[in-house]
Amino acid sequence: MSTLPTLVLVHGAWHGTWCWQPLIDQLPDLDIRTVALPSSGQNPAVLGGLYDDAVAVAKAIAAVSGPTVVVGHSYGGSPVTEAAATTGDVRRVIYLSALMQDAGESVLSQVGGVHPPYWDVHENPQGRAEHSYFEASHPLEILYSDVEPHLAQQSIARLGRQSLASVTQSLTQAAWHTLPSTYILCEQDMAIPLPLQEAMATRAQHTERLRSGHSPFLSQPAELARILRKQLELQP
Template sequence: MSTLPTLVLVHGAWHGTWCWQPLIDHLSDLDVRTVALPSSGHNPAVLGDLYDDAEAVAKALAAVGGPTVVVGHSYGGCPVTEAAATVRDVQRVIYLSALMQDVGDSVLSLVDDVHPPYWDVHEQPQGNAEHGYFEAAQPLETLYGDVEPHLAQQSVARLGRQSLASVTQPLTQAAWRTVPCTYILCEEDMAIPLPLQEAMAARARRTVRLRSGHSPFLSQPAELARILREELALQSRDRQSSPA
């Protein structure tokens, strides 16, 4: 059995736990767990918000009951940032081309409350964002530009909707202020531009660069697995060398 920390994976907007499978296939000897975010799904009437997502992440982290490293991808960085500081056994947060924001920030505050062009927004009713949702308008280009075409098409078919509430609500906690963090920069990302990633990554203790688009768990699962193994090993060594 591996002595490395448990790895918990948190997906981004529109996705589900299915997106991690190619990566998990390269980590079969490790304890890897995934979190399904309530804000993402196919039925707009039952989508959750940021705080529902954070609660789901916190419960999954607490259920590990031992040393844990959590990975947040894209939007998934928001509920991870909100939740990770509240769970004692979380030893590191890894932001994978993810939003690494501060208390009071929301997803939309990054872009002056203007919806990005690759969002297909449905505000309901009468412009009420709390009850609206959005879909990925250009997923092949924005999310999966370097993913093998057949896998990219399969992934597009599985995308759901994302609640607008999840991107308008502000963070009330910022895990990176108290938990060691690593930021994995995806240098060819078309969804979160590299300069924005680099600005957020300035808050992390470590940064790693990956020449990939937005979804390396699909386009480069073996390389991403290697990076994550290295992070887990470093964290394990840090834990063993720390004073009791």
């Protein structure tokens, strides 16, 4: 097994650990851990919020006996930002076309307080925010624009629901203030526009670019693996 840090992978909204498999296949020599976020799943009644996700990320980091590098994709950047600074031996946080926020910010505030058009929002009619959720509208165009068609359809079939609490709860701390960070820009992303990525990436010490859509772990796993390996090798 490699002497490089353990790689902890945190998926984005609607997804699960399954989405990382093509990337993992490209890195057979690394110790890789994946985190299943409680905010994503099929049953709205049991979905967690941002803070539940941060606890899951923290537990995964704490379970590693040595140094880690933590990758957050899309929404996954939020619980990573919340959890990584105060748990374990994290050497670097990598934002993969991800939300890179500061303390006091939420996902919704980051996008101007308005639900993006590709969020199909279902608010609980009884006013119970913990049961409100949203689904991905037009996932083929928004999430998987450059993914091989058969794999894209398989992925769409596995998408879950995402709790509204995960995007309305605000961060209490931001790991990138105290930890080295890298932002990987996905230049053809239809979910998080490139100008927004570039604005957030100004907070990172290092940036990389991929000519990919929103999900390069499916569309360009070999190239993404190359970039991640380079980041791992930067560590002491």
